[in-house]
Amino acid sequence: MKAFIIFLLSCGFLVGAETDVRVFSPVTNQINEPSAAAALGLRMLAWAVPSVVAFGAGAVEPVAGADSRTTGACFYVAVEGRAGNVGTVDSPWDIESALGGQHAIAPGSTLYLKGGTYRHADRRWESPGFAIALAGDPGQPIHIRPMPGHRVTLDGKVEVKPGARHLRVWELEITVSETAAWNRRVTAGGLKVDGPADLPQGGLNILGGADSKFIHLVIHDMNSGVGFWRPAVDAEMHGCLIYGVGSIGPDRYHGPGIYTQNETGTKALTDNILFGNYSTTIQAYGSSRASVSGFRIEGNIAFAPVKEGDRQRVLIGGGQPSRRITAADNILYEVPLELGYNAPHNEDAVVTGNWVVDAGLSVNRFKTVTESGNTVIPPGSPRPDRPADIILRPSRYVPGRGTLAIFNWARRSHVDVDLTVLLRPGQPFSIVSALDFFGKPLVAGRFDGRPVSVPMPMEPRTGNGEFCAFVVLPGDKHSMRVTN
Secondary structure, eight states, X not given: OHHHHHHHHHTTSSTTOOOOOOEEETTTTEEEOTTOOXXXXXXXXXXXXXXXXXXXXXXXXXXXXXXXXXXXXEEEEOTTOOTTSOSSSSSOBOHHHHHTTOSOOOTTOEEEEOSEEEEOSOOSTTOOOEEEOOBOBTTBOEEEEEOTTBOEXXXXXXXXXXXXXXXXXESOEEEOGGGGGOOOBBOGGGOSXXXXXXXOOOOEEESOOBTOEEESOEEXXXXXXXXEOTTOTTOEEESOEEEEEOEEOSSOEEOOSEEEOBOSSOEEEESOEEESOSSOSEEEOOOTTSOBOSEEEESOEEEOOOGXXXXXXXXXXXXSOOOSEEXXXXXXXXXXXXXXXXXXXXXXXXEESOEEESSOEEEOSEEEEEEESOEEEOTTOOOOSSSOEXXXXXXXXXXXXXXXXXXXXXXXXXXXXXXXXXXOTTOEEEEEEGGGTTSOOSEEEEOOSSOEEEEOOOSGGGTTTTEEEEEEEESSSOTTOBOO
């Protein structure tokens, strides 16, 4: 029986199972939706997570491959893999043939990537990058994820093709290695590198992806961020880190963290952390010919923009009237929130529970607006007369994982954080700074039920210690840390 349970865990039946997360409020003793806040300690806001399955990162090693026609089968990819292999752990495929749909992978299966750096061979600016062309079925998505405990880096662009759908893409790192030596200069319009250097633009370009979820990705240091387009109906980006995206042109700064449009269904951007990006943090925008409707933008954290470009806002709106817009519980530091752009009017929006500090909030030309519970502190305004405000949001898909935002009004070197809504007594965990996700954890150990002292980074990006974002990770070691 134990072996059978481990097989289910390894093949995606129980790992990160999608759960209808509801919240118990210790204030009201009622069950509320995830956006409800519970007042804890120093005005600590937290969202509880159900105890589904808890295990340490890397604790489960997947079993060998199965028949490609079998729902729930596991297949494997490695840097040294070959298209002619059979896709087992000992005979893995190469990444291009596996992601590109050259093998029969049944809906409900999991494609595991072994640790390492997968460097796309085409290093030109216009490189097409890695193509994802897999398709699951409703209720039986195909999972693409690292083997437990392995760090997987895709070096180059990643494009989700129009026919791809019903996917769950987990915990991959996407970057362009040449960016470290690039001066970030581009021609007007951001169309080409300015100078003799060449490198891939990079980014995650989602051209298909209906009913897909992109979970806990780390996307950083490249020209292009995430393009999340209209065909990705009812898709979600959740818990991703997006930073170091963009470039500098003679006309303006380029490269939004997330650039997105939507028409039907609801596109969700939830609990992502964005910082250090050169252009618009989130740009849900389109001309009069493009739709910007049906968005749920909730629980995202944005801070430390590249201020020289003066383009750091979260923008939701364009030239066509927007409708069905929800912007709730976002935490923005030095990043404005703007709903509505140059359309003559917009229809309906819900704007609740947002924190906007050292920036402004504007809602423009909406016929119907539900607006409540927003905390807006303009630049230069007095700070709250309390030591700290702490916002902890559990992952929707991994028990024990969560994002943590701290407003450190008192500028203390450490802030105590209550993690009881996230962790069980005795559960191993670590806390890492969003500014150094792959670095050494700031805190690590076993949770003993007491508040955890979190050190605050004192540097310009954090307002000299006034604000920072963190990720709480379950397990004995940092997930995505091991490379082999």
